[in-house]
Amino acid sequence: MPYISEQVKQADWKSEKHVPVIECADTIKAGELTPVKVTLGKAVAHPNTTEHHIRWIDLYFTPEDSPAPYHIGRFEFTAHGESTDGPNTGPVYTHHEASTSITVPEERCCDCGCGTLQAQAYCNIHGLWESTKEICIE
Numbered sequence: 001m002p003y004i005s006e007q008v009k010q011a012d013w014k015s016e017k018h019v020p021v022i023e024c025a026d027t028i029k030a031g032e033l034t035p036v037k038v039t040l041g042k043a044v045a046h047p048n049t050t051e052h053h054i055r056w057i058d059l060y061f062t063p064e065d066s067p068a069p070y071h072i073g074r075f076e077f078t079a080h081g082e083s084t085d086g087p088n089t090g091p092v093y094t095h096h097e098a099s100t101s102i103t104v105p106e107e108r109c110c111d112c113g114c115g116t117l118q119a120q121a122y123c124n125i126h127g128l129w130e131s132t133k134e135i136c137i138e
């Protein structure tokens with residue numbers, strides 16, 4: 001039986017619609033509130049229907065010297081056209097995009113790669129997808 005970690009897929013977000021895209025400055029200032037946006041389907045749109053949609057995106061931060069990731073947040077997308085009239089007749093759809101802000105209190109700078117933002121997205125029929133973005137903290 002495979003471990004879930006063996007089933008998480010990676011690809012280039014420019015050609016694969018399931019890959020989360022993490023948008024954040026490459027270098028952030030220690031102690032300052034920094035916006036981070038995570039979405040997917042930026043280059044190739046992902047469907048958002050009752051039958052096929054993104055359920056959630058998890059965002060993590062791993063400092064360079066850490067053996068484990070720190071969970072920043074889970075963003076759930078729970079409306080996909082469901083209603084008593086049937087699939088895709090509901091009044092609202094949640095788009096698979098989330099914005100938050102983070103603060104990293106300590107300067108961590110090295111030659112680069114001070115930390116990594118990591119995102120995992122779950123599609124209800126295509127499974128788990130992940131991506132990373134290195135950030136420098138000065």
Ligand SMILES: [Fe+2]
Nearest residue numbers: 052123125126
């Ligand atoms: Fe999908």
